[in-house]
Amino acid sequence: MVSKSRQKLAIITTFWDWRSHANHMGERFLCGYPRDGRWHRPDFDVVGVFVDQSSEEDLSQRRAEKFGFTLYSSIAEALRLGTDALAVDGVLLIGEHGEYPANDKGQKLYPRYEFFSQIVDVFRQDGRSVPVFNDKHLSYSFDKAQQMVGMAKELDFPLLAGSSLPVTFRTPPLELSLGCHIQEALMIGVGGSDAMDFHALEAMQCMVERRHGGETGVASVQLIEGEAVWQAGLEGRWSRRLLEGALARSDSRSGIALSDGRPQDLAHSGQLEELVENPAAYFIDYEDGLQATLLMLNGAVQDWTFAARLQEAEDEVVSLQFLLPGKPNVTYSACLMQKAEEMFVTGRAPYPAERTLLTSGMLERCLESKKDGHRRVETPELRVVYQAPATSQFSGAIEAESSG
Numbered sequence: 516m517v518s519k520s521r522q523k524l525a526i527i528t529t530f531w532d533w534r535s536h537a538n539h540m541g542e543r544f545l546c547g548y549p550r551d552g553r554w555h556r557p558d559f560d561v562v563g564v565f566v567d568q569s570s571e572e573d574l575s576q577r578r579a580e581k582f583g584f585t586l587y588s589s590i591a592e593a594l595r596l597g598t599d600a601l602a603v604d605g606v607l608l609i610g611e612h613g614e615y616p617a618n619d620k621g622q623k624l625y626p627r628y629e630f631f632s633q634i635v636d637v638f639r640q641d642g643r644s645v646p647v648f649n650d651k652h653l654s655y656s657f658d659k660a661q662q663m664v665g666m667a668k669e670l671d672f673p674l675l676a677g678s679s680l681p682v683t684f685r686t687p688p689l690e691l692s693l694g695c696h697i698q699e700a701l702m703i704g705v706g707g708s709d710a711m712d713f714h715a716l717e718a719m720q721c722m723v724e725r726r727h728g729g730e731t732g733v734a735s736v737q738l739i740e741g742e743a744v745w746q747a748g749l750e751g752r753w754s755r756r757l758l759e760g761a762l763a764r765s766d767s768r769s770g771i772a773l774s775d776g777r778p779q780d781l782a783h784s785g786q787l788e789e790l791v792e793n794p795a796a797y798f799i800d801y802e803d804g805l806q807a808t809l810l811m812l813n814g815a816v817q818d819w820t821f822a823a824r825l826q827e828a829e830d831e832v833v834s835l836q837f838l839l840p841g842k843p844n845v846t847y848s849a850c851l852m853q854k855a856e857e858m859f860v861t862g863r864a865p866y867p868a869e870r871t872l873l874t875s876g877m878l879e880r881c882l883e884s885k886k887d888g889h890r891r892v893e894t895p896e897l898r899v900v901y902q903a904p905a906t907s908q909f910s911g912a913i914e915a916e917s918s919g
Contacts, residue, residue, distance in 0.1 A: 522604035522859065525563040525593050527630050530613035532572040536650050537609045539848040544607075544856075545582050548849035557856050560584075563593035563603060567626070568613040590633040601641040605859035606634055609650040618655070620882040622709045627652065628659035635666045644672035646862065648855040651678060652713055653868070657876035657896065664872050675855060675864040677871040678714045680819060681721035682854055683847035684838040684910045686764065691833075693903060696826035697726045700807040701757035703765070703820045708795075708811075709878055715809050715819060716797065717874045718837050722821055723807055724870060724903040731802040732898035733873065737891040738881040744794040744810070753796060753808040758782045760822035760834040767817035781815060790815040797881050798891075802898060850910045865908050869901035 524544055531537040541564075547556040561584045566575045579586050587593040596602040610627035617623050627649060638644040647667070653660035653676050667674035691697075700723050704715025724730045739747060748755055759782035781787040790812075797809035822834035840846040858864050876897045884892045 523562045524559045525603040526607045527565045528609040529567045531575040536611040543852040565593040594637045606647045622655040628654040644670045646673040646858050649676040652875045660875040673864045674868040675858045678717040679847040679851040680718035680837045682850045686836045688911045689835040691725045698824040700823040702809045703761045729902045734802045735800045736880045737798045738884040739889045740795045744796045757822040760832040761820040764820040764836040765816045866904045867901045873899040
């Protein structure tokens, strides 16, 4: 039997230690990962790597010695493998972790746009392009993110980006029907900004983008904090019923459940307000009238849940948890790398980069709202139009139950 030809992969990253995204993602191509009930080894060889920063716990040199790839001092060299022409078949761009400054909105200035631009410079100079996966935000700047998507379209290469939450496991394995009518939506997230609220916004976006008419963009955003969050709930700006639905999918609730295991109704008992020291609400008003809310509830839960009210279900609330199996294996990164691998093999991104473009812009504008006294920010620039994929692409989606 003739073996399949193995493709060549370059990894461009800011930092590589055992806790980093470079390790979680790059190792899937070096060592393999569980897929469809077996151990899957991608038909790729990591051949060229660029690492911008290092520490005493750096793994890149040890991985290079073990797996035989070369560490290069520039992005262009890593893509050309020391020759004068592009010599790889795909690129993993992982701009996460490392020591980089932050701006006045609290965003860490990872050089994803700058790295991406250098990758595209090689494509232009060498007259050939290959698929690129970009981890998490396209950029902290919506303007730069927009340019990245534009460059991919101009040179006609597949671009995949974003969070692992849209493609991880779901409990229950809920699939919203494409074209469903969503009345309102609410997401619960945990962690800090701007690393973790991005994940929550992207998870929310992967659900609401399936609504009737497709995605047409965001008209305005607002971020509020503290007691104003609870007051907004009393005033009906976000739904206590959706909060109940989302919290009901959590299996990490804090409070009395930690001391004696008693069940607790965090949505209505008043305990939620006691547990969360500094709640934050991100209000997203879409161009088509949909209103969605992200609640960051540090101290009350440790997982990521979503709820929505659907017109098709006679206003029934549907909900789910985006399941993130624990460290150190970080299995959800394997789910994301499966999608990257699919793109590298097929030459087509399984879902549009416009999702991450819109999410990147939503987060930046929400942080502007926070910086400017929690004001409402009009966002005509976020009229990002796209269609969601036929299926949600999450792990187990084929067997998923359908709602809406």
